[in-house]
Amino acid sequence: MEGNKVVNFLRKYMMLIATVVVILVFYFLTGGKSLLPQNINNVISQNAYVFVLGTGMLLCILTGGNIDLSVGSVVCLAGGVGAIILEKNLPWPIAVVAMLVMGLLVGLWHGFWIAYVKVPPFIATLVGMLAFRGLANIIMGGYAYQVSDPAYLSIFGGGDNCYVPDFLAGIGPATEFNKTCMVMAVLIAAGYAVFTFINRTRLIKKGYKVDSLVSQIIKTVLIVAVVIWIGYKLANYKGIPTVLIWIALVLGVFAYITTKTTLGRNLYAVGGNAKATRLSGIDTRKVMFSAYTLMGVLSGFAGVLNIARLMGSQPTYGLGYEMDAIAACFIGGASAYGGTGSIGGVIIGAALMGIINQGMVIANTPPNYQTVVKGIVLVLAVFFDVIMQMRRKGSKKKNANAVENGGAKA
Secondary structure, three states, X not given: OHHHHHHHHHHHHHHHHHHHHHHHHHHHHOOOHHHOHHHHHHHHHHOHHHHHHHHHHHHHXXXXXXXXXXXXXXXXXXXXXXXXXXXXXXXXXXXXXXXXXXXXXXXXXXXXXXXXOOOOHHHHHHHHHHHHHHHHHHHHOOOOEEOOOHHHHHHHOOOOOXXXXXXXXXXXXXXXXXXXXXXXXXXXXXXXXXXXXXXXXXXXXXXXOOOOHHHHHHHHHHHHHHHHHHXXXXXXXXXXXXXXXXXXXXXXXXXXXXHHOHHHXXXXXXXXXXXXXXXXXXXXXXXXXXXXXXXXXXXXXXXXXXXXXXXXXXXXXXXOXXXXXXXXXXXXXXXXXXXXXXXXXXXXXXXXXXXXXXXXXXXXXXXXXXXXXHHHHHHHHHHHHHHHHHHHHHHHHHHHHHHHHHHHHO
């Protein structure tokens, strides 16, 4: 029993522990520079696409360890279309809609081939990675396009003014500390704590098994402390970057979808046992189709954020984005076999990837070594998942043998 408790604890909190360790390592390697307010802000802004693409990639992985290799090319394609529209001085909402529609069309295309024609996801999306990268080059003609629309850049996180204004600046003494940011962080932390314990009470009344009260309190206190700490750091720079609002919106919507909707339950069911799910009457083709369609839409939205941050687009943008998204999911606890993973895990995985990337840059690590380090981190995450899978299978087999032997003795 004690061994199972240790395994369950490691399975739930290993990546969180690893994130804390990595933060401390880079804090000492960089002489504290990695935790400066501006660098905290940069981790969020520079890795916005990882949070968004990681969210969509999780949906694909849940269906059975499937992935989408085309997302980097789709970000480039959608971003290129948007940048061209913006350069022609058309209203920015038209560009945003065009990028989202481009992502939707790609998602529908992949969903059709994967779900209904039964082309393996690896092959279908590999073709997409090559084809859509080529199409992006054709559309942009090999040229770079600049984005200078101030409204677009401000709303989606590009430029120096892409921060939520400090509405409370006039209250109290005049300082550079962003009071609105700090108040928002406290309110979010308090809201999370209240919701957590209300939800716990509701689950107990319905007869569900929940974590012990002590465990729940410790977890909640840690999350609240992290939220307030991040809010304090951002408040000491320029406040809340607008891109953080978009990240939070995407994560919040898909956290709800994966935990509170029929589609979310079906995604986990297909990944857990596709045959049993199909026999139970669920159309597994629609589930797979929905996963890749949503992945396409999120790729289009990542294009929206990407050209705002980079203030333009060119045919080489998006290279390697698919690997960052996949790594964020697996590092965050998603199973390579499907059926296991969460939006919370994506947040941890994407944050850890961003911290590693930024920490190595500040520590002047050569680019080639940076790639090696990220590869090692991903291998360790998948290795841990494999070990946990083996432990679970061994435990199930042991329990089954115990039941069988007990029945024989009776």
